[in-house]
Amino acid sequence: MKRLVSLLVWLGVACLGAGALGAIALSRGEPVNGIFFVVGAGCTYLVAYRFYSAFIAARVLSLDATRATPAERLDDGRDFVPTNRWVVLGHHFAAIAGPGPLVGPTLAAQFGYLPGTLWLVVGAVLGGCVQDFVVLFLSLRRDGRSLGQIARDEVGRRAGLLAMASVLGIMVILLAVIALVFVNALKASPWGAFTIAMTIPIAMLMGLYMRFWRPGRVMEASAIGFVLILAAVVGGQWVSRSPDWAPVFTLTGTTLAAAVIVYGFAASALPVWLLLAPRDYLSAFIKVGVMLALAGGIVLVRPTIQMPALTRFVDGTGPVFAGTIFPFCFITIACGAVSGFHALISSGTTPKLLTQESDARLVGYGSMLMESLVGVMAMVAACALEPGVYFAINAPAGIVGTTAQQAAATISRWGFPLDPATMHDLARSVGEQTLFNRTGGAPSLAVGMAHIFSRTLGGDRLLGIWYHFAIMFEALFILTVLDAGTRVGRFMVQELLGPVLPRVARAGSWTGTLLTSGLIVAAWGYFLYQGVLDPLGGINSLWPLFGISNQILAAVALVVATTVLIKMGRTRYVWVTLLPTAWLVVVTLTGAWQKVFHENPRIGFLADARVIEQQIADGRVPEAKVAEARRVVFNARLDAAVTAFFALLIVLLLAEGGLEWYRIATGQRSATLTESPYVRTKWAEGSP
Amino acid sequence: MRARAWLRVLWQRLREWSGDAAYETYLARARGGAVLDREAFYLDSLRRRYERPTRCC
Numbered sequence: 001m002k003r004l005v006s007l008l009v010w011l012g013v014a015c016l017g018a019g020a021l022g023a024i025a026l027s028r029g030e031p032v033n034g035i036f037f038v039v040g041a042g043c044t045y046l047v048a049y050r051f052y053s054a055f056i057a058a059r060v061l062s063l064d065a066t067r068a069t070p071a072e073r074l075d076d077g078r079d080f081v082p083t084n085r086w087v088v089l090g091h092h093f094a095a096i097a098g099p100g101p102l103v104g105p106t107l108a109a110q111f112g113y114l115p116g117t118l119w120l121v122v123g124a125v126l127g128g129c130v131q132d133f134v135v136l137f138l139s140l141r142r143d144g145r146s147l148g149q150i151a152r153d154e155v156g157r158r159a160g161l162l163a164m165a166s167v168l169g170i171m172v173i174l175l176a177v178i179a180l181v182f183v184n185a186l187k188a189s190p191w192g193a194f195t196i197a198m199t200i201p202i203a204m205l206m207g208l209y210m211r212f213w214r215p216g217r218v219m220e221a222s223a224i225g226f227v228l229i230l231a232a233v234v235g236g237q238w239v240s241r242s243p244d245w246a247p248v249f250t251l252t253g254t255t256l257a258a259a260v261i262v263y264g265f266a267a268s269a270l271p272v273w274l275l276l277a278p279r280d281y282l283s284a285f286i287k288v289g290v291m292l293a294l295a296g297g298i299v300l301v302r303p304t305i306q307m308p309a310l311t312r313f314v315d316g317t318g319p320v321f322a323g324t325i326f327p328f329c330f331i332t333i334a335c336g337a338v339s340g341f342h343a344l345i346s347s348g349t350t351p352k353l354l355t356q357e358s359d360a361r362l363v364g365y366g367s368m369l370m371e372s373l374v375g376v377m378a379m380v381a382a383c384a385l386e387p388g389v390y391f392a393i394n395a396p397a398g399i400v401g402t403t404a405q406q407a408a409a410t411i412s413r414w415g416f417p418l419d420p421a422t423m424h425d426l427a428r429s430v431g432e433q434t435l436f437n438r439t440g441g442a443p444s445l446a447v448g449m450a451h452i453f454s455r456t457l458g459g460d461r462l463l464g465i466w467y468h469f470a471i472m473f474e475a476l477f478i479l480t481v482l483d484a485g486t487r488v489g490r491f492m493v494q495e496l497l498g499p500v501l502p503r504v505a506r507a508g509s510w511t512g513t514l515l516t517s518g519l520i521v522a523a524w525g526y527f528l529y530q531g532v533l534d535p536l537g538g539i540n541s542l543w544p545l546f547g548i549s550n551q552i553l554a555a556v557a558l559v560v561a562t563t564v565l566i567k568m569g570r571t572r573y574v575w576v577t578l579l580p581t582a583w584l585v586v587v588t589l590t591g592a593w594q595k596v597f598h599e600n601p602r603i604g605f606l607a608d609a610r611v612i613e614q615q616i617a618d619g620r621v622p623e624a625k626v627a628e629a630r631r632v633v634f635n636a637r638l639d640a641a642v643t644a645f646f647a648l649l650i651v652l653l654l655a656e657g658g659l660e661w662y663r664i665a666t667g668q669r670s671a672t673l674t675e676s677p678y679v680r681t682k683w684a685e686g687s688p
Numbered sequence: 689m690r691a692r693a694w695l696r697v698l699w700q701r702l703r704e705w706s707g708d709a710a711y712e713t714y715l716a717r718a719r720g721g722a723v724l725d726r727e728a729f730y731l732d733s734l735r736r737r738y739e740r741p742t743r744c745c
Contacts (some may be wrong), residue, residue: 077717
């Protein structure tokens with residue numbers, strides 16, 4: 001009887017999900033409500049978690065609840081601590097969910113709401129969650145070793161090196177692109193710039209509080225920080241209206257880029273307790289709180305989706321970024337569907353906290369489902385805007401024109417009617433000077449979120465406060481990723497330089513700290529600077545590069561996972577990891593090929609370089625702009641080289657992995673795993 | 689009464705999640721040898737935490 005009830009309940013959930021997804025997929029012209037997205041995605045996640053993750057746990061990985069985890073065996077109260085699984089779920093979710101699942105879907109909304117939403121749901125269920133879960137399992141069975149170490153131990157030394165190179169590469173591009181999103185969100189926005197500037201002294205005050213006055217009291221310091229941040233958001237309105245202060249905080253893109261580069265260097269070199277850690281604590285609280293509030297807001301407000309299911313830009317002529325729906329929709333949305341960076345978290349702190357091996361299913365598979373839902377909510381927030389407004393905010397001036405009239409005329413010609421007065425009123429109501437050409441996804445997402453929040457609480461009166469609260473929320477965790485990423489990048493560079501420059505690698509060496517911080521900041525700072533100067537807004541070239549590198553890292557993790565499955569004797573189940581690997585390889589290599597060689601200069605880096613070079617040769621570039629044009633040519637070629645490097649990485653790793661699979665299959669190599677020996681958990685039934 | 693117990697558990701989990709209870713967890717598990725004081729433990733845990741990727745995109 002119980003079984004029958006369970007079957008009926010799950011059948012009901014499946015039908016509800018299918019109905020909701022069917023409604024958004026088949027709707028053509030008639031208005032769709034945002035709640036369908038949440039219900040459709042939510043039901044799919046529940047079914048996938050109940051059945052597919054259970055299948056992976058039981059059949060593919062054979063999770064063993066009687067096996068002691070590293071947290072139990074090596075329990076030291078510091079790194080290895082058996083922790084309640086819901087607490088670990090919260091830790092892991094807060095670690096993996098950054099700006100990516102918010103910005104990627106917002107940018108991909110240019111294709112319409114349907115492709116991005118379906119990719120978020122299907123990609124997560126069959127790819128992203130599988131990757132996170134399997135890598136967590138691999139690390140759990142190997143005392144919490146990192147992905148690079150697992151690749152070296154299970155596939156080979158070269159694979160370990162390739163994994164490490166791809167991690168460093170993605171780190172540089174990731175930091176550059178999120179810094180660009182940050183710069184574009186705060187450009188010419190005194191309110192936003194003031195609020196974010198205030199987070200620095202607030203974080204430092206929290207740092208001092210937790211270091212000297214009340215060591216380690218995270219909750220107290222975070223509560224103080226939150227109140228002060230709210231005061232900064234409200235105070236920003238006064239600053240933006242002050243004739244004396246507004247000009248001080250009205251910053252250009254290049255000034256902001258320089259400021260964020262200096263900030264990144266300082267945050268990497270300063271003691272971690274002063275700036276990085278307090279900001280991270282505050283950001284984690286605000287991140288989880290805002291995501292819950294957004295979910296509640298969507299349920300309460302039930303916004304109507306304004307964007308069509310598919311737009312004309314599926315043909316590759318999109319103004320936000322150029323490229324056809326395949327492969328660019330799947331590259332633009334990495335986080336929220338499949339993100340390789342998660343493999344670093346799954347093989348980092350998380351495996352050292354799990355109390356039972358069976359918890360890996362909830363934490364690995366479950367938290368990625370939650371991130372995917374965040375991506376779906378971002379899609380709802382972006383698509384609830386009028387399409388004309390969405391394109392006005394996200395299209396660069398190089399595409400739509402530099403004046404409000406030109407931009408409105410261009411966007412209206414695309415079939416999305418837009419009145420310049422609408423944009424003017426909207427900008428005024430959110431306390432901005434203009435909302436035209438605010439590329440990067442963050443401002444349009446903030447407008448979407450502000451509409452949802454203000455309809456829940458405060459009405460239009462609070463639209464400006466909510467907008468800047470959303471901007472602060474996005475910028476806060478962008479800066480957190482920037483701080484933490486630059487610091488980790490610094491350690492990686494120190495490790496790489498260690499054999500040739502031992503002085504640089506020595507812990508506590510100030511020369512080493514300053515040199516390696518400078519190197520990593522210079523690397524991402526260069527790409528940031530080129531993005532800021534790019535006449536097409538920078539996002540057009542940098543975001544696809546980030547998506548390609550992130551998904552190549554996911555393919556690297558899945559190749560390693562496939563190798564381990566073969567060694568475990570689970571060859572019949574390798575399709576679980578091979579299918580997403582194959583998809584990612586096809587998508588990323590196609591994307592990389594097009595970004596390098598496509599004839600359209602908005603897509604292909606080399607074509608772009610050729611066109612500008614020809615313009616210089618023909619004398620069509622004014623003398624004063626020639627140097628700048630030559631720099632754009634150099635940058636396009638550099639981007640092409642970086643893209644080719646990422647593509648080469650995955651080809652080499654596939655060859656390395658394939659060779660290992662062949663050797664194991666033909667008996668040339670023994671299928672020896674490097675798992676830690678089995679120890680029975682003290683929590684298992686019947687244990688002493 | 690049950691609600692109070694439930695809230696207490698929720699509060700404890702929140703403290704564990706945020707890192708607020710990390711020192712108490714450490715003390716409960718410290719086995720012999722020198723035990724770090726709260727400040728030293730806090731600084732040590734931050735140093736180890738930010739040597740590896742802790743935040744994703």
